Amino acid sequence: MSDKINRQIVLASRPNGEPSDENFRLVESSCPPVADGQVLLRTIYLSLDPYMRGRMSAAKSYANPVEVGAVMEGATVSEVVASNNKQFSPGDKVISYTGWQEFGLSDGSGLRKLPADLVDIKAALGVLGMPGMTAYMGLLKIGQPKAGETVVVSAASGAVGAVVGQIAKLRGCRVVGIAGVKEKCDYVVNELGFDACISHKEQDMAAQLQKACPKGIDVYFENVGGAVTEAVWPLLNPFARIPVCGLIAHYNAVELPAGPNRVPAVMRDVLTKRLTLRGFIVSDFMSEQAEFVAEMGDWLKQGKIKAKVDLVDGLENAPRAFQGLLRGENFGKLIVKVGPESAN
Amino acid sequence: MSDKINRQIVLASRPNGEPSDENFRLVESSCPPVADGQVLLRTIYLSLDPYMRGRMSAAKSYANPVEVGAVMEGATVSEVVASNNKQFSPGDKVISYTGWQEFGLSDGSGLRKLPADLVDIKAALGVLGMPGMTAYMGLLKIGQPKAGETVVVSAASGAVGAVVGQIAKLRGCRVVGIAGVKEKCDYVVNELGFDACISHKEQDMAAQLQKACPKGIDVYFENVGGAVTEAVWPLLNPFARIPVCGLIAHYNAVELPAGPNRVPAVMRDVLTKRLTLRGFIVSDFMSEQAEFVAEMGDWLKQGKIKAKVDLVDGLENAPRAFQGLLRGENFGKLIVKVGPESAN
Numbered sequence: 001m002s003d004k005i006n007r008q009i010v011l012a013s014r015p016n017g018e019p020s021d022e023n024f025r026l027v028e029s030s031c032p033p034v035a036d037g038q039v040l041l042r043t044i045y046l047s048l049d050p051y052m053r054g055r056m057s058a059a060k061s062y063a064n065p066v067e068v069g070a071v072m073e074g075a076t077v078s079e080v081v082a083s084n085n086k087q088f089s090p091g092d093k094v095i096s097y098t099g100w101q102e103f104g105l106s107d108g109s110g111l112r113k114l115p116a117d118l119v120d121i122k123a124a125l126g127v128l129g130m131p132g133m134t135a136y137m138g139l140l141k142i143g144q145p146k147a148g149e150t151v152v153v154s155a156a157s158g159a160v161g162a163v164v165g166q167i168a169k170l171r172g173c174r175v176v177g178i179a180g181v182k183e184k185c186d187y188v189v190n191e192l193g194f195d196a197c198i199s200h201k202e203q204d205m206a207a208q209l210q211k212a213c214p215k216g217i218d219v220y221f222e223n224v225g226g227a228v229t230e231a232v233w234p235l236l237n238p239f240a241r242i243p244v245c246g247l248i249a250h251y252n253a254v255e256l257p258a259g260p261n262r263v264p265a266v267m268r269d270v271l272t273k274r275l276t277l278r279g280f281i282v283s284d285f286m287s288e289q290a291e292f293v294a295e296m297g298d299w300l301k302q303g304k305i306k307a308k309v310d311l312v313d314g315l316e317n318a319p320r321a322f323q324g325l326l327r328g329e330n331f332g333k334l335i336v337k338v339g340p341e342s343a344n
Numbered sequence: 345m346s347d348k349i350n351r352q353i354v355l356a357s358r359p360n361g362e363p364s365d366e367n368f369r370l371v372e373s374s375c376p377p378v379a380d381g382q383v384l385l386r387t388i389y390l391s392l393d394p395y396m397r398g399r400m401s402a403a404k405s406y407a408n409p410v411e412v413g414a415v416m417e418g419a420t421v422s423e424v425v426a427s428n429n430k431q432f433s434p435g436d437k438v439i440s441y442t443g444w445q446e447f448g449l450s451d452g453s454g455l456r457k458l459p460a461d462l463v464d465i466k467a468a469l470g471v472l473g474m475p476g477m478t479a480y481m482g483l484l485k486i487g488q489p490k491a492g493e494t495v496v497v498s499a500a501s502g503a504v505g506a507v508v509g510q511i512a513k514l515r516g517c518r519v520v521g522i523a524g525v526k527e528k529c530d531y532v533v534n535e536l537g538f539d540a541c542i543s544h545k546e547q548d549m550a551a552q553l554q555k556a557c558p559k560g561i562d563v564y565f566e567n568v569g570g571a572v573t574e575a576v577w578p579l580l581n582p583f584a585r586i587p588v589c590g591l592i593a594h595y596n597a598v599e600l601p602a603g604p605n606r607v608p609a610v611m612r613d614v615l616t617k618r619l620t621l622r623g624f625i626v627s628d629f630m631s632e633q634a635e636f637v638a639e640m641g642d643w644l645k646q647g648k649i650k651a652k653v654d655l656v657d658g659l660e661n662a663p664r665a666f667q668g669l670l671r672g673e674n675f676g677k678l679i680v681k682v683g684p685e686s687a688n
Contacts, residue, residue: 266610
């Protein structure tokens with residue numbers, strides 16, 4: 001395979017604020033040789049997710065940043081094209097973390113074979129993958145919604161938010177989404193069965209949200225931060241649970257507010273309303289993954305969960321797609337198609 | 345009893361900022377008649393607690409404010425002096441919520457008889473009462489400290505903080521207190537067995553705290569807010585638990601910071617460190633009270649928990665004592681002795 005060309009997107013420089021084209025660079029190299037124990041993977045689908053913005057910054061979050069010059073990280077659905085590892089054979093399709101490149105090497109650790117009966121392998125990056133599990137764990141383990149309660153989810157039409165709202169409906173909750181453009185709102189209401197959806201582009205978002213939540217908010221699934229959170233905050237009921245999953249409105253922020261007063265005002269609300277604020281990362285719940293896979297699998301088979309995919313064709317379009325993602329321009333789970341589902 | 349004089353402290357006006365003498369008024373009235381089903385209670389001990397500052401303000405918190413002109417609320421150890429209620433006999437000693445007055449009426453609801461073998465009945469307002477239970481529940485149910493972890497508690501020598509630190513030591517934690525004057529720090533280290541204690545009056549509090557917590561902070565028991573919280577915040581470890589019990593530094597604040605940026609900066613930390621922020625009120629845990637009473641009772645008998653009382657003599661001194669409490673001038677559980685332990 002070493003005569004093949006491998007195209008990769010590397011981090012050219014760290015963004016200051018919103019990432020731009022200059023922060024990425026497409027490079028070509030020859031496919032690396034496959035050492036003993038390794039497999040060579042051909043990327044089929046690369047998942048793009050908001051968390052990647054964090055990896056572009058130098059600051060250590062829960063994961064290390066991508067080094068400048070290194071391949072951008074990301075989950076993929078890949079096919080084994082060469083194997084020096086007994087556990088994998090050419091033709092196997094796997095979830096891998098080989099990132100933004102056409103070919104990648106793996107020693108097999110962290111690779112997960114896709115179930116043979118999976119009709120749509122893209123689902124392994126969406127509703128059956130990390131975003132779906134994020135929604136499931138965050139809502140059920142932290143949010144703990146009860147029938148009759150009001151659940152609000154921001155980025156409602158996104159990969160995580162759409163699943164959150166649907167599970168909450170299955171649990172008998174009133175579900176109110178917050179999204180951008182009208183068509184996203186229409187989608188989550190008309191197709192996913194949300195009870196209401198507010199556009200955060202409306203001047204009177206806060207008033208609309210209040211009207212849509214006449215009994216207040218019991219669970220706020222946080223994907224956004226910023227003005228959306230500010231609109232939600234006063235409506236939180238005592239004992240409200242807030243799974244803090246993402247803060248996409250801040251990922252491009254150059255600097256966060258600081259100073260002696262930034263913590264206490266929040267603390268006061270946490271106290272008087274006995275809020276539970278608890279951030280989480282899906283990997284915190286790895287030990288409960290089997291439960292998720294089983295239940296979500298059933299829901300999908302029964303058509304109780306829908307998943308929308310925003311498919312972008314071609315690795316070279318990934319940077320632009322990702323920038324759009326941070327501006328909310330995608331619609332559904334954003335996935336880049338890097339190559340065909342079957343090798344020629 | 346109606347020929348007896350009842351002295352009461354009523355809320356004269358609502359404070360703007362720090363409460364002053366003018367906000368309280370001592371009034372005299374005759375003892376009320378005891379209706380059918382009622383008991384007349386003579387106050388022995390009145391507990392003064394930071395939460396009362398909240399009741400003086402018009403804003404509804406988790407409890408309703410005290411009305412202007414009404415008797416200030418508070419827990420007491422009282423003696424039944426007249427009873428038209430079969431469940432209580434004259435001479436019974438009870439915990440009641442008759443507030444800042446010498447005599448009070450009760451229909452028996454919410455009264456709790458003190459155990460006959462309780463040697464020091466003041467303990468019913470402190471380590472065996474609301475502050476002790478607050479410490480126990482907040483630390484064990486929310487903080488969930490594990491042996492070897494670092495627990496930091498602010499207002500470390502206070503009614504709650506002192507119990508928190510001691511329980512954490514019993515659980516095998518490294519315990520660091522934050523308190524005001526040096527003698528409080530010395531007390532919690534030398535007498536209560538804390539590993540260290542930092543004075544928040546020191547300019548370099550943050551640096552000292554960092555030095556005292558070389559492995560970061562796993563549980564921060566929040567009693568204070570403000571600059572203390574700011575010093576703690578950067579030291580919080582991933583998965584740190586923060587039982588938010590009180591924010592005494594803010595209780596006198598005329599206005600809290602507002603605006604679109606007050607929430608997100610905190611949220612970011614909650615996310616990346618997967619912090620659990622959950623406010624609580626001790627009454628949330630009423631169903632688990634028996635467990636607390638049993639275990640704390642054992643610890644007291646075994647001398648494993650010490651409790652310091654700051655006793656103020658005379659109801660008329662309650663307002664000043666309370667103002668001092670908000671400035672941190674008390675030392676130990678602040679209790680006002682309103683009358684003798686045995687009636688003449």
